[in-house]
Amino acid sequence: MNTPNPALRESATFDRGVISEIQRAAETGIYDIRGWGAKRKLPHFDDLLFLGASMSRYPLEGYREKCDTDVVLGDRNAKFPLHLDIPITIAGMSFGALSGQAKEALGRGASEVGTSTTTGDGGMTPEERGQSKNLVYQYLPSRYGMNPDDLRKADAIEIVLGQGAKPGGGGMLLGQKITERVAGMRTLPMGVDQRSACRHPDWTGPDDLAIKIIELREITNWEKPIYIKVGATRTYYDVKLAVKAGADVVVVDGMQGGTAATQDVFIEHVGIPTLAAIPQAVQALQELGVHRSGATGRRSVQLIVSGGIRSGADVAKAMALGADAVAIGTAALIALGDNSPRYAKQYEELGSAAGFYDDFQAGRDPAGITTQDPDLSKNLDPVEGGRRLANYLRVLTMEAQTLARACGKSHLRNLEPEDLVALTVEASAMARVPLAGTTWIPGAM
Numbered sequence: 001m002n003t004p005n006p007a008l009r010e011s012a013t014f015d016r017g018v019i020s021e022i023q024r025a026a027e028t029g030i031y032d033i034r035g036w037g038a039k040r041k042l043p044h045f046d047d048l049l050f051l052g053a054s055m056s057r058y059p060l061e062g063y064r065e066k067c068d069t070d071v072v073l074g075d076r077n078a079k080f081p082l083h084l085d086i087p088i089t090i091a092g093m094s095f096g097a098l099s100g101q102a103k104e105a106l107g108r109g110a111s112e113v114g115t116s117t118t119t120g121d122g123g124m125t126p127e128e129r130g131q132s133k134n135l136v137y138q139y140l141p142s143r144y145g146m147n148p149d150d151l152r153k154a155d156a157i158e159i160v161l162g163q164g165a166k167p168g169g170g171g172m173l174l175g176q177k178i179t180e181r182v183a184g185m186r187t188l189p190m191g192v193d194q195r196s197a198c199r200h201p202d203w204t205g206p207d208d209l210a211i212k213i214i215e216l217r218e219i220t221n222w223e224k225p226i227y228i229k230v231g232a233t234r235t236y237y238d239v240k241l242a243v244k245a246g247a248d249v250v251v252v253d254g255m256q257g258g259t260a261a262t263q264d265v266f267i268e269h270v271g272i273p274t275l276a277a278i279p280q281a282v283q284a285l286q287e288l289g290v291h292r293s294g295a296t297g298r299r300s301v302q303l304i305v306s307g308g309i310r311s312g313a314d315v316a317k318a319m320a321l322g323a324d325a326v327a328i329g330t331a332a333l334i335a336l337g338d339n340s341p342r343y344a345k346q347y348e349e350l351g352s353a354a355g356f357y358d359d360f361q362a363g364r365d366p367a368g369i370t371t372q373d374p375d376l377s378k379n380l381d382p383v384e385g386g387r388r389l390a391n392y393l394r395v396l397t398m399e400a401q402t403l404a405r406a407c408g409k410s411h412l413r414n415l416e417p418e419d420l421v422a423l424t425v426e427a428s429a430m431a432r433v434p435l436a437g438t439t440w441i442p443g444a445m
């Protein structure tokens with residue numbers, strides 16, 4: 001291997017990644033498509049710290065005093081809101097992007113710990129419905145697999161306006177993943193690349209959306225909570241309009257949010273970080289009087305946050321900033337067994353490495369998760385995958401409880417911005433919590 005001469009200076013502007021991308025583009029004439037979320041360094045939850053209790057605050061005993069974790073989603077209008085045991089839900093990921101085994105494993109894992117999972121851009125599979133105690137049905141611009149009977153079989157409906165990885169863009173599923181079953185569910189030809197719509201065909205703004213929401217409520221007998229999911233951009237306005245249109249729950253997905261496939265340029269250059277989006281969403285909800293703060297303040301519209309949630313600390317920080325729950329995508333796939341060192345050799349053969357594999361669109365995932373190949377899919381045992389996911393969700397919950405107790409909170413929902421400080425000026429300005437050791441929040445009046 002050639003070791004570069006240490007005297008050579010690498011350019012910060014044209015670093016080796018940039019050079020190699022220019023060379024790749026020049027060689028192939030095609031843009032780079034990949035899965036996963038933004039890989040650049042962004043202000044994130046790591047830039048926040050909790051102020052554990054000491055003299056001026058009183059902590060709870062970790063092993064003796066309770067810290068509850070349940071959450072109710074969608075009780076504004078729905079006859080049957082979702083009652084979840086933990087505030088960590090599984091984000092929408094399509095059958096097509098994921099194998100049937102992966103969808104089943106997600107349902108098994110989520111149900112074991114009393115939380116929900118979500119369909120995706122491709123319809124509802126019997127594996128997923130069968131194994132999910134609480135299943136949220138996505139209603140997407142593409143309408144792939146949309147079926148009024150499945151709407152009625154769901155426990156909640158999520159109208160997807162956008163994703164954090166690609167706000168303003170549509171989905172992508174390359175031909176190699178469009179097998180007979182996927183094509184049948186989406187009414188598409190087999191083996192042909194599919195680029196789905198970036199906007200819904202039958203409304204242009206919130207007034208039309210309000211009518212659509214009433215239609216959805218009527219066909220489901222006003223039983224199901226209606227969520228609206230937006231990719232984080234102009235979050236303050238989008239959340240206000242989502243509530244005005246009738247959402248019971250608003251899902252805000254930041255730019256670190258994962259995707260099954262889109263252009264790299266989109267993932268890295270569109271949207272705002274999750275950290276910046278939460279306070280904007282909370283401000284919008286508070287101004288509408290649907291997100292009263294304080295320990296007993298009832299929140300009539302709930303906020304779910306996603307995009308880069310990895311640990312119990314991330315969960316607790318998102319909730320302290322005002323989320324009622326979080327959703328996870330990428331981390332759930334890793335927990336199932338994706339990017340496992342067990343498949344290191346196979347990832348290498350694909351020109352990747354365990355921990356780096358992001359070519360979900362290629363459908364050759366040796367772990368059997370982001371594939372439709374029947375032989376590869378067999379590598380994922382849905383029971384074992386479900387067990388791993390349930391373990392991971394338990395760990396996230398225990399970690400979040402540990403932090404909440406240290407802040408003196410007997411319920412995760414009682415965490416508040418006052419429990420947090422920021423490590424950097426950027427994070428302080430975005431999260432609207434003081435820079436550590438000061439009372440200063442840049443930009444605050």
Ligand SMILES: Cc1cc2nc3c(=O)[nH]c(=O)nc-3n(C[C@H](O)[C@H](O)[C@H](O)COP(=O)(O)O)c2cc1C
Pocket residue numbers: 035036037091092093094097098119120121122138160162163164229253256257258259260306307308309327328329330331360370
């Ligand atoms: C493989 C994969 C498939 C996805 N498919 C969909 C989809 O069909 N509909 C959707 O709204 N979001 C989809 N997403 C985005 C997730 O719902 C979620 O917004 C995102 O993964 C959250 O960020 P995280 O991956 O950092 O947890 C997908 C994400 C992944 C990783």
